[in-house]
Each structure stands twice: as C-alpha cells, then as structure tokens.
Amino acid sequence: MSSRSLLLLAEVVIGLSCLVLALVIVGARLHRVRATRRTTRMVAPHRPMLLAVASGEDAEGSARAHLASLPSATWEHVRSTAVVMLAKVRGAPAETLVALLHAHAEVERALGWLRSRSAVRRARAAYLLGLLHDPANVPALVPLLSDPSPDVRLVAARSLGLIGDPAAAGAVLSAVPPRDGRMGIPAWVAAEALLGMGLGVAPVLRGALASADAGVRDVAVTVAGAGAFTSVLPQLRVLLDHDPLPEVRTGAAVALGRLGGPRDVAALIRCTAPSSPTTLRRTCVGALGELGDPSAVPALTALLDEPDRRLAELAAEALVRVGTAGAEVLLRCVGSTGPAGTVARGALDMARLRGQMPAASR
Amino acid sequence: MAGLWSGGVDALRALVETVMAAIEVPVLVYFLVINTSYLLLIGLAAWDLIHHRRRAEHAGHDETVASQLAPGVSVIVPAYNEEAGIVTSVQAMLALRYPRHEVVVVDDGSTDGTSDRLRAAFDLVPVERELPTDVPTRAAVTEVLVPRSGRTRLVLVRKNNSGRSDAVNVGINAASEPLVAMVDADSILDPDSLLGVAKPFADDPIRMVATGGAIRAANGCTVIDGRIVQIRMPGSRLARVQVVEYLRAFMLGRTGWSRFGALILISGAFGMFRRDVLVEVGGLDADSIGEDFELVMRIHRSLTDQRRDYRVQFVAEPISWTEVPVTARVLRSQRRRWHRGLWETLWKYRGMLGNPRYGRVGLVALPYYWAFELFAPLLELAGLVLVVLGLALGVVNLSYAYVFLAVAYGYAILVTLAAMTVEELSFHKYDRWRDLRSTLAASIWENVGYRQLTAWWRLEGWWAGLTGRKQVWGTMTRQGFAGTQPAAVEPALTGSPGPGPRDGSRG
Numbered sequence: 001m002s003s004r005s006l007l008l009l010a011e012v013v014i015g016l017s018c019l020v021l022a023l024v025i026v027g028a029r030l031h032r033v034r035a036t037r038r039t040t041r042m043v044a045p046h047r048p049m050l051l052a053v054a055s056g057e058d059a060e061g062s063a064r065a066h067l068a069s070l071p072s073a074t075w076e077h078v079r080s081t082a083v084v085m086l087a088k089v090r091g092a093p094a095e096t097l098v099a100l101l102h103a104h105a106e107v108e109r110a111l112g113w114l115r116s117r118s119a120v121r122r123a124r125a126a127y128l129l130g131l132l133h134d135p136a137n138v139p140a141l142v143p144l145l146s147d148p149s150p151d152v153r154l155v156a157a158r159s160l161g162l163i164g165d166p167a168a169a170g171a172v173l174s175a176v177p178p179r180d181g182r183m184g185i186p187a188w189v190a191a192e193a194l195l196g197m198g199l200g201v202a203p204v205l206r207g208a209l210a211s212a213d214a215g216v217r218d219v220a221v222t223v224a225g226a227g228a229f230t231s232v233l234p235q236l237r238v239l240l241d242h243d244p245l246p247e248v249r250t251g252a253a254v255a256l257g258r259l260g261g262p263r264d265v266a267a268l269i270r271c272t273a274p275s276s277p278t279t280l281r282r283t284c285v286g287a288l289g290e291l292g293d294p295s296a297v298p299a300l301t302a303l304l305d306e307p308d309r310r311l312a313e314l315a316a317e318a319l320v321r322v323g324t325a326g327a328e329v330l331l332r333c334v335g336s337t338g339p340a341g342t343v344a345r346g347a348l349d350m351a352r353l354r355g356q357m358p359a360a361s362r
Numbered sequence: 363m364a365g366l367w368s369g370g371v372d373a374l375r376a377l378v379e380t381v382m383a384a385i386e387v388p389v390l391v392y393f394l395v396i397n398t399s400y401l402l403l404i405g406l407a408a409w410d411l412i413h414h415r416r417r418a419e420h421a422g423h424d425e426t427v428a429s430q431l432a433p434g435v436s437v438i439v440p441a442y443n444e445e446a447g448i449v450t451s452v453q454a455m456l457a458l459r460y461p462r463h464e465v466v467v468v469d470d471g472s473t474d475g476t477s478d479r480l481r482a483a484f485d486l487v488p489v490e491r492e493l494p495t496d497v498p499t500r501a502a503v504t505e506v507l508v509p510r511s512g513r514t515r516l517v518l519v520r521k522n523n524s525g526r527s528d529a530v531n532v533g534i535n536a537a538s539e540p541l542v543a544m545v546d547a548d549s550i551l552d553p554d555s556l557l558g559v560a561k562p563f564a565d566d567p568i569r570m571v572a573t574g575g576a577i578r579a580a581n582g583c584t585v586i587d588g589r590i591v592q593i594r595m596p597g598s599r600l601a602r603v604q605v606v607e608y609l610r611a612f613m614l615g616r617t618g619w620s621r622f623g624a625l626i627l628i629s630g631a632f633g634m635f636r637r638d639v640l641v642e643v644g645g646l647d648a649d650s651i652g653e654d655f656e657l658v659m660r661i662h663r664s665l666t667d668q669r670r671d672y673r674v675q676f677v678a679e680p681i682s683w684t685e686v687p688v689t690a691r692v693l694r695s696q697r698r699r700w701h702r703g704l705w706e707t708l709w710k711y712r713g714m715l716g717n718p719r720y721g722r723v724g725l726v727a728l729p730y731y732w733a734f735e736l737f738a739p740l741l742e743l744a745g746l747v748l749v750v751l752g753l754a755l756g757v758v759n760l761s762y763a764y765v766f767l768a769v770a771y772g773y774a775i776l777v778t779l780a781a782m783t784v785e786e787l788s789f790h791k792y793d794r795w796r797d798l799r800s801t802l803a804a805s806i807w808e809n810v811g812y813r814q815l816t817a818w819w820r821l822e823g824w825w826a827g828l829t830g831r832k833q834v835w836g837t838m839t840r841q842g843f844a845g846t847q848p849a850a851v852e853p854a855l856t857g858s859p860g861p862g863p864r865d866g867s868r869g
Contacts, residue, residue, distance in 0.1 A: 003386075004762055004765065007762075007765045007766060007769050008765055010769045010773075011765055011768050011769050011772060014769060014772040014773050014775075014776050015772060017776050018772065018775060018776050018779055021776065021779040021780060021782075021783050022779060022802065024783050024786075025779070025782055025783050025786045025798070025802075026798070028783070028786045028787055028790075029786060029790070029795075029798065032790065080419070083419070120413075120416045120417065123417070123420050124419060124420055126420070127419065127420035151417060151420075154565065155420050183566070186564060186565045186566060186567065187567060188429065188431045188432065188433075188564050188567065189564075189565070191431055192429055192431055195430075195431075222431065226430060226431065279638070308494065309492055309493070309494040309495065310494035310496065312492075313491070313492070313494070339492070342490060342492045343492060345490040346489055346490045346491040346492065349489035349490055349491075350489060350508070350512060352512075353487070353489070353508065353509075353510060353511065353512030354512035354513065355512070
C-alpha cells in the first residue's frame with residue numbers, strides 16, 4: 001500500500017471517529033436531558049412530602065406513609081434526594097427518613113452491597129449505613145476498614161464516627177498505620193471518627209498514646225486535645241517531652257494548651273528553645289497563650305526579640321491572652337524602637353480591635 | 363540573469379524536495395505521537411473524572427465543612443490595579459465554604475484605588491505588624507490593614523510594586539495557616555473550591571505538598587456577587603476557542619498527568635501548597651516568567667533530592683473561573699510569555715531531563731514537555747512552511763498535501779472531540795444546545811487557524827527568551843464582576859497599565 005493510500009485510509013478512519021464522537025456527544029446530551037426531565041417529573045409530586053418529613057412538619061405521618069408506599073420504580077428516583085436530606089438533618093426527621101429507607105429495603109440492599117465487587121458500591125453502602133446512626137451496623141462496617149480500596153476504608157471510618165459507638169474506636173485506630181503496602185486511613189478522618197464516639201473512647205485513647213506507631217499517637221494526641229480528655233494529661237506531658245516525632249510533640253502541645261494547667265508551663269517553655277523545631281516552638285507559644293498562666297510572662301517576654309519574627313508575633317499575642325500581666329509587658333515595650341516594640345504594638349492594636357484588652361490595661 | 367534565477371529555483375526545489383523526503387515520515391509520526399499522547403492523557407483523565415463523579419455522593423464535603431480538624435487555609439490574592447472587581451472578589455473569597463480560612467490581599471503598589479476600595483468596603487484600619495521573613499522578598503511592605511472588627515479574617519498588605527511573584531511571597535509571609543492557596547484577584551472561585559483543593563491534603567497530610575485546581579474561561583458567564591450563576595459560551599470566537607483549549611490541554615491534560623503521577627505544572631491562578639514546603643524551597647522565583655511552573659519544578663527537585671515521599675495532584679472540580687483574552691494582541695502577549703516561561707524553566711531544570719532519579723517526572727513528563735510542548739510550534743510551523751514552499755515550487759502534489767494536512771489536523775480535531783466527549787460525560791458545564799454547537803465549531807477553529815497563530819506567537823516568545831530580551835507584560839483591563847446586577851463577562855481591553863492574565867498554564 002502506498003503512503004498516499006495509507007494517508008487516505010487514515011483520513012477516512014479519523015473522519016469516521018470524529019463523526020462517532022460527535023454523535024456520542026449529542027447522544028449523551030439527549031440522554032441526560034431526558035433522564036433529568038424524567039427524574040424531575042417523577043420526584044416533583046413527592047418533593048413536598050419529602051420536605052415535610054425532613055423539616056419535621058409531618059406530625060400526622062401522612063407524608064411518611066405516602067413515601068413509604070411509593071412503588072420501587074418511583075422510589076429509585078426519590079431515593080437520592082432522601083439520602084441527601086438524611087445527611088443534613090438530625091433528630092425526629094432523621095429517624096423518619098431512616099424508617100423510610102427501611103421501608104424500601106435500602107438497608108438490606110446496602111448490607112448486601114458491602115460485599116459488592118465495585119468499590120464505589122461498597123463505599124456508597126458504607127456511607128448510607130453511617131447515616132443511619134445505628135450501632136447494629138458497626139460489625140458490618142468494621143471489616144471495611146481493611147478494604148483494598150482506600151475510598152472504602154475512608155468512608156467506613158467516617159461512617160463509624162457518625163454512628164458514634166466507642167466499640168469501634170480500636171478498629172479505627174488500627175486502620176491508621178499502612179498495612180500490606182496500603183495507605184492507612186487519613187489521620188484527620190480517624191480523629192474525627194473518634195471524636196464522634198465521645199468520651200467512651202478514653203480507654204482506647206490511653207493505649208493509642210502509648211502505641212509504637214507514630215501515626216496512631218498523632219491521632220490520639222489530636223483527639224485528646226480536641227475532645228477534652230483530661231484523663232490522659234500525664235501521657236500528653238510525657239509525649240511533649242519525649243516523643244521522637246515532632247508532629248506528635250506538636251499535637252501534645254496543642255492538647256496541653258487546651259487541657260493543661262500551670263504545671264505545664266515549664267515544659268511548654270522548654271520546647272520554645274531555639275533547638276526545638278520551628279513548628280513546635282510556635283505551637284508551644286500559642287499553647288502558653290491558651291493556658292493564660294501569668295508564670296509564662298517572663299519567657300514570652302524574652303521571645304519578643306526572637307529572630308523568628310512569626311514566633312515573636314505569636315509570643316506577643318500570647319501575652320495578650322495571658323491577661324493584665326502580659327498586657328502590661330506589652331505596654332512597657334510599646335515605646336521601644338527595637339523589634340520587641342514592633343510586635344508589642346501590633347499585638348496591642350489587634351487586641352484593641354478585638355476587644356481583648358484586659359480592663360486594667362486599656 | 364534569467365538563467366541564474368532559474369538555477370537558483372532549481373537548487374531550492376531540489377533542496378525542498380530532499381528535505382521533504384527526509385522529514386515527511388518523521389513529521390507525520392510526530393503528529394501521530396503528539397496527538398496520541400493527548401488521547402492517552404484524555405483517556406487517563408476520563409478514568410479519573412468518571413471515578414470522581416461516582417464518588418461525589420459519598421465524598422463527604424459536608425463533613426469537611428463541619429470539621430474542626432480540617433487544615434486551615436490562607437488564600438493569597440496578589441492584586442495590581444484591580445479596583446474594578448477587588449471588593450466583590452474578596453467578598454466571594456471570604457464567603458467560600460471552608461471551616462477555617464483567611465484572605466490575604468497583597469496590593470502590589472497599585473496606582474488605582476484597589477486599596478481604597480477595600481479599605482472602604484471592609485472598614486480596614488492599619489495595624490503595626492511586622493511580617494516574618496520566612497520567604498525572601500524584595501519590596502518593602504508599607505502598610506498592613508485589618509478590619510476594624512478584628513474578627514473578619516482579612517488582611518490587606520500594601521507594598522511597593524515588585525511584581526506578582528514577590529507579592530505572593532509577601533502573602534506567604536503574612537499567611538498564618540498551614541496551607542496556602544494562590545488565587546488571582548480577578549478569578550471567581552466556585553463556593554466549594556477550597557474544599558476541593560484542600561481535600562487531598564486532609565486525606566494524605568504527610569505526603570501531599572501541592573494541588574492545582576481547574577481553570578475555566580469566565581467569558582460569557584453571568585456573575586452575581588462574585589459567583590458564577592450561569593455558564594455560557596463567550597460571544598467572542600477567540601474566547602470560544604480558548605474554552606475548548608482550556609478543556610483539552612489544561613484541564614484534561616493535567617488530570618491525565620496527575621493520574622499518571624507526574625504533574626509538573628500547577629497554574630498560578632489557582633493552586634494550593636503546604637506553607638512549610640513553600641518556605642523550605644524559598645517561595646516563588648521573582649525572576650522567573652513562568653513562576654508557577656518553576657515553583658512546581660523546584661518542589662519536585664528539592665523533595666526528590668531529599669528522597670522524600672510526596673505527591674502533587676490536580677483537582678478537576680471545583681473550578682476557578684478566569685477571563686481569557688478576546689483580542690489577538692493580548693493573546694499574543696500571553697502566549698509569548700507562557701512559552702518563554704516554559705523554555706526558561708525547562709532549560710533551568712535540564713539536569714532532571716531523562717534522569718531516572720526523578721522517576722516519572724524526569725523520564726516521562728519532562729521529555730514530553732521538551733518534545734511536545736517546547737518544540738511543537740517550531741516543528742509545526744516548519745512543516746507548514748515546507749508544504750507551502752513545496753506547493754509553490756511544484757515539488758508537492760496539491761492533493762497529496764491536502765490529504766497529509768487533513769490527516770494531521772483531522773487527528774488533532776479528533777483529540778479535541780474526545781476531550782469534549784469526556785466533558786459531556788462528566789461535568790457538562792455548558793448545557794445549551796447552542797453552546798454545544800459553538801464548542802463543536804471551536805474544536806475545528808482551534809486546530810485550523812488558532813493553532814498556527816499561537817504556534818507563531820509561542821515561537822516569538824521562545825526567540826525572545828533565547829535572545830534575552832526583556833519581558834514585557836501584556837495589558838488587560840478588566841471590567842470586573844462588581845455589583846449585584848448580573849454581569850456578563852466580556853473583558854474590554856485597553857492599553858492601560860496592569861498585569862496580564864496570570865494563568866501560567868501552558869497547552
């Protein structure tokens with residue numbers, strides 16, 4: 001075959017392919033427009049009932065009865081709207097929506113989908129089971145924490161957090177470290193899930209703070225600080241001083257700033273030394289401000305001249321938060337032409353704008 | 363004399379004949395390979411986008427919004443003479459759905475009322491704040507202002523003019539959150555934009571260092587209160603072609619590279635970075651014309667040299683909408699700058715080219731950018747010149763030339779149609795049939811006329827880079843998106859001073 005014939009053949013193939021793609025585009029649009037119209041048409045008559053249920057205005061239960069009696073072909077179109085609403089409501093309306101899902105055998109279907117070969121289907125099922133807030137589904141969700149798909153693992157952890165049963169806390173934490181070459185669930189997802197389980201996770205948290213895995217310890221210090229688990233304060237103090245991972249020490253500093261007391265000031269000040277990592281130093285300064293203990297004032301004052309100007313700025317802000325003793329230091333520095341004066345004036349400006357100036361210092 | 367002329371023509375004919383015989387097959391192969399590579403990238407993108415769309419139901423955006431643990435974001439907005447739309451832009455950015463974010467506007471020595479507008483709209487007052495010098499900067503900061511309430515998370519940093527990159531670096535220093543988003547002042551972000559580009563950081567906080575968001579053309583869309591409320595194809599043909607180009611080359615191309623794990627370009631118009639990584643690599647290079655490309659390359663080199671496990675990802679949705687040029691003059695300036703930036707950055711990082719140490723970036727992405735981005739305009743125009751010369755000298759048969767060009771450009775049109783198919787099956791942003799007609803027509807214009815024109819401009823930019831000429835920024839005055847009334851975006855272009863369109867994207 002000559003080169004000209006080859007080119008001609010290629011031209012025909014390309015032309016036909018272009019035509020096919022143009023037809024696919026038009027066909028896809030036609031299909032979408034029709035499908036959207038059909039769904040709109042099918043959902044429209046039932047939307048007021050759905051809204052009545054979701055807003056808790058279905059006192060007589062007529063809307064619920066109507067929706068529960070929908071034929072499955074119609075329910076298929078209404079279903080996704082019901083799921084979206086369920087994610088946004090709490091209390092009695094959520095319970096009614098859950099009852100509706102039960103009435104249409106959605107829960108059984110979701111439980112079946114957990115074994116589907118499609119990762120998207122497994123994730124959708126896990127998501128729906130989480131929205132039900134039913135502890136009975138915990139045993140079905142826990143195995144998904146070791147699912148081959150990272151998406152499914154992530155959704156399962158989130159769903160366990162939504163359900164809020166502390167019995168799943170250990171399983172969620174054990175899904176944090178990478179296993180068999182697979183990435184663990186993200187730290188923040190695990191932490192959110194544990195926070196959703198409430199104070200009942202405290203025993204598991206104590207174990208996690210002593211875990212050999214740095215990722216698990218990282219999650220644990222985050223949860224400890226955000227969830228006000230004061231029972232783990234002694235462990236947080238140890239981690240701040242001795243953990244080999246700066247991220248864990250930083251998390252412990254945040255937690256101590258929220259939960260600690262005057263006895264933690266010395267340890268936090270130690271970590272503001274120039275030998276500490278920058279992030280840890282800055283976090284500890286913020287934590288000292290959070291604690292608001294006047295015993296931190298001399299150390300914070302010394303940091304106003306720090307070469308790391310962000311640290312100096314944070315130290316000035318921390319002094320404002322300490323209260324009168326800190327504000328007085330800043331007021332004394334205001335006249336200074338040195339670096340301390342600059343950050344002091346800046347912090348006082350912001351404090352005045354925010355109405356944070358201690359009464360005695362105004 | 364006539365004999366001499368005839369001899370010269372004969373010699374030229376022989377030369378053209380020889381050259382054409384030598385390059386006929388390589389040029390065709392080049393066309394086939396470049397377009398096939400586009401198709402492959404689009405295929406990778408299609409897989410990713412379909413997966414992304416199917417995950418939408420359980421993606422958990424609402425949970426992220428409510429999360430107290432989501433990483434905080436500082437949105438850095440460099441602004442130079444943006445008085446027309448800056449207030450609306452900042453209002454929209456402050457209203458983005460995200461649990462914890464601040465907006466840092468850096469006024470790069472504007473000569474118009476950019477700062478005054480902000481001062482009046484947000485009741486800003488000066489505070490004495492010394493910005494840290496985590497990232498080196500050039501120009502002096504003249505003033506830092508915050509809202510009088512002290513609560514709204516807005517900071518305006520005023521500085522002497524020193525260019526966009528230096529302004530962003532000042533913004534990095536002023537940023538107080540661990541993630542930094544760089545956004546152009548004239549960009550319109552979808553309400554969930556920050557959630558979208560920040561989510562990879564939340565999902566993989568240790569390894570994720572940078573994410574890029576999709577950029578689309580705002581021209582023709584209806585904007586109310588800094589939000590796109592109606593998506594329409596632009597009226598200008600030039601802008602319509604760019605809609606298709608952005609879709610094919612920038613959005614789907616980068617989704618494909620991201621999927622392949624070798625994304626080397628994040629647009630400066632909408633990118634998010636870990637602040638500590640930016641500080642570590644020294645922020646944007648204020649001397650670079652392709653500063654966004656240069657930054658991502660520097661991150662790749664630095665982190666790979668340190669043997670760190672890291673990721674750079676592209677997020678195809680949500681979107682940052684930006685005005686694209688509607689006149690040839692501004693478009694020319696933009697493309698010259700982009701190509702010059704491409705050349706300078708590729709040259710600067712030539713040591714990474716083909717270097718197995720840099721994995722897919724060194725072995726695949728960079729060779730691709732050299733062969734199919736940098737050299738593409740040169741080879742394409744050389745081929746066209748030869749064909750025209752060959753026709754004039756009777757060396758090339760007209761019908762053969764037609765078939766040759768039809769195959770080459772027909773394949774390119776096929777690629778564009780494939781991109782449009784993916785768009786139709788995934789995002790289908792332009793929902794009117796009229797818009798579909800426009801995009802189909804634009805897919806032809808993109809390859810016949812527009813492509814050759816931009817190839818010439820790109821060559822000009824490359825030449826300017828090689829000869830070391832001073833880069834002159836384009837000028838583009840924007841109408842802005844101000845007011846509560848719908849504003850159809852069609853930028854008016856004048857010669858007033860100001861920065862050109864800042865998308866550092868390259869096709």
